[in-house]
Amino acid sequence: MSLGKAFKQLGIDLRLVGMIGALFVIWIVFDIFTGGRFLTPRNLFNLSVQTASVAVMATGMVFVIVTRHIDLSVGSMLGFVGMIMGVTQLHVLPGVFGEGSAAIWILTVIVGILFGALIGGFQGWIIGYLNVPAFIVTLGGLLVWRGAAWWVTSGQTIAPLDATFKRLGGGAGGSLGATWSWGLGIAATLAAIALIFNARKRRAHHGFPVKPLWAEATVAGIVAAGILGFVALMNAYPVPESAAKRILQARGEPVPDGPIDMAQGVAIPVVILLVVAVVMTVVARRTRFGRYVFATGGNPDAAELSGINIRWLTLKIFALMGALTGIAAVISSARLGSVGNDLGTLDELRVIAAAVIGGTALSGGIGTIHGAVIGALIMQSLQSGMAMVGVDAPLQSIVVGVVLVLAVVIDIIYRRRFGL
Template sequence: MTAPTLPSAIKTMPGTTEGSILSRLEIDVRMLGMLGALAVIWIGFDLLSGGVFLTPRNLWNLSVQTASIAIMSTGMVLIIVTRNIDLSVGAILGVVGMIIGVVQVQWLPGWLGFGHWLTAPIAVLLAVTVGGLIGLFQGWMIAYLAIPSFIVTLGGLLVWRGAAWWVTTGQTIAPMDGRFKAFGGGVEGALGANATWIIAAIACGLIIVGLGLSRRRRIRFGFPLRPRWADASIAAFACAAVIAAASLANAYPLPGGIARRWAEENGIAWPEGGLFIPHGVALPVVIAVVVALLMTFLAKRLRFGRYVFAIGGNPEAAELSGINTRWTLMKVFGLMGVLCGISACISTARLNAATNSAGALDELYVIAAAVIGGTSLAGGVGTIAGAVLGALVMQSLQSGMVLLGVDTPLQNIVVGAVLVLAVWLDSLYRRRIK
């Protein structure tokens, strides 16, 4: 069968020569709505806080705070897509954080000595391994023992939260290894201005190359094409967003005392007005972006991702088509455990301590981020980018309420109400498009 020629392919594309601008750009309306909601939230909190919310310092901290939830929400998308749920992610983060805290403070110094360069890599590898094993174990019970995911992960929430206390009988473990603290952001995890601009340049290049390769694939297989102006508009908007984020990260300077110490260490004379040394982008933010890109590639380009969405769309048909649904489901939960391990590293490093309460209520924020991002609880539908944006929305709400001095119980009320509202709006949207 011969692929259609380019002119006929272009003619078959809805909205290429006629229709709305959104259809020509192939933009998800719900994603655009989320961006609008995020803008309203940011502007509203900035007005209520007297201009504090939209300062470089607060937005930089907001990006670091979002990283942990955003990483776990990418895995929650795949779990919800398969028509399951994971209520144990916060507890897994807590127990993994306590384990790597004990390893860094009590075990490795006796074997390697204090400040050894292998301490941080070993801690990260251990976190990913332990989290992955916990996820695989829960996935095995769900897939092969046919226990509902709600029950397994609800039990996991209680078991792993209790295990986190049992590891040290509730004691806080601190401080973490100096190199490990970079995973939490802060001064240790700030990459600086030069690295930030290099990352921004690479990101813009990848955006342009990605759009070009996508257009070539469409031409090769005779798929409908966006107008060239549409691709150019998307590239310009995305690159502008990247440059704006880099500029914002570089607009937040290091504290005076730290900047003075850095100048002395590098033999730089301290001027009368001080030095403006930018933080740059934070390492946990870079990790979150890389994880989101890898998860998007896994979900959209690999066979595993297609299997996951096929199972969510119709489990019976997926099994009849030859997909090993149980093994695939087990791997989905194992991947969720790995992501919890990565988030545990970020959370523990950010606090510079392993605490028994780490990850408390994170499952609420992770599930809310995925659902707000467009993942349907009915299964079969969801996007990684939407979940990351949903995590930013949830964290923005929490950060804004903290700035305004809202009590924690009221914060939980707002988050719960937003989650219910998001599910209701999702059901309305799906009834409309049917």
């Protein structure tokens, strides 16, 4: 059996295989040039944490681009929402609930998501109901929200953030540990296998063609190996001894005199990304809203004639983008432990690039959530790898720009060849 025929029977998207192949090539090349320092549990743990915030926003950018819009304001919006959350948890909530209260981090997260949704919804209202092009509205937002972020604190950095809130960024204590990570991995594996075979059952029930059983089992095995392999890799990275002692002290547990064997496990930002990706995939594939998004992107005129309220849909898409930006602001500010005026700078370009590299067509109508997540991982791998090698920042920008253009060219050639 030829390789192409095997992929066809497995039902695996060749473009997805190409993206994963390109990611592995990037990792191997950087591992060679860094003397084996790139493909280590420690670096891959940090890479997963650094990817999370951009990947969360990239899932929302898929919907925006699919409907033939663009959002240039997400980086500045992230910075403004981060400032609002910083002021809220440092200057407002402690006076109400007292220092160290659990209500501080919980309400801070809620405030961030709500502010993001309101800002995004406001921009979506201008785009949808006033018919102002999204490029102009979000370009204005890029300037407005960056200036507003400075205005909130007159340019001062907000620090230190709430200790529990900082765990959401994947720092000390910001991971699940070995036991909970294995629990999550096993649960995710069983859920993925169940979904694969449940989808097969539904297709057979409705009379649609199904893949051979060996193909379904092979795909399930690949997915299971990927999930459990990732968990094993994250558990292979130990918590630094000083941080492990602080964690044990915070838990009220005795601190041994000798070495402490404590695994990092899966970082909390990665768990957040996993939840967001699953929810967004379900929204895209299983809800009326998701079907309307892709129908509108495929043919806006036909969608409107069929009864879809394009204006209201646009508002909801940008409100969703804003809410996801709020979640990304939680991850970014918690990871840094402070909020400065440069938070989110150029993130709009990284987010758009991640969505496009992941296969979202700028012409609209086509895009996947998992593709955007892989695109974000490719972008972050390039930046982290070049930083480890010692490539200057200007050259890093050149490489990222070339990769973005190359990804679009490859996407155009791929769609023409396969008639997509």
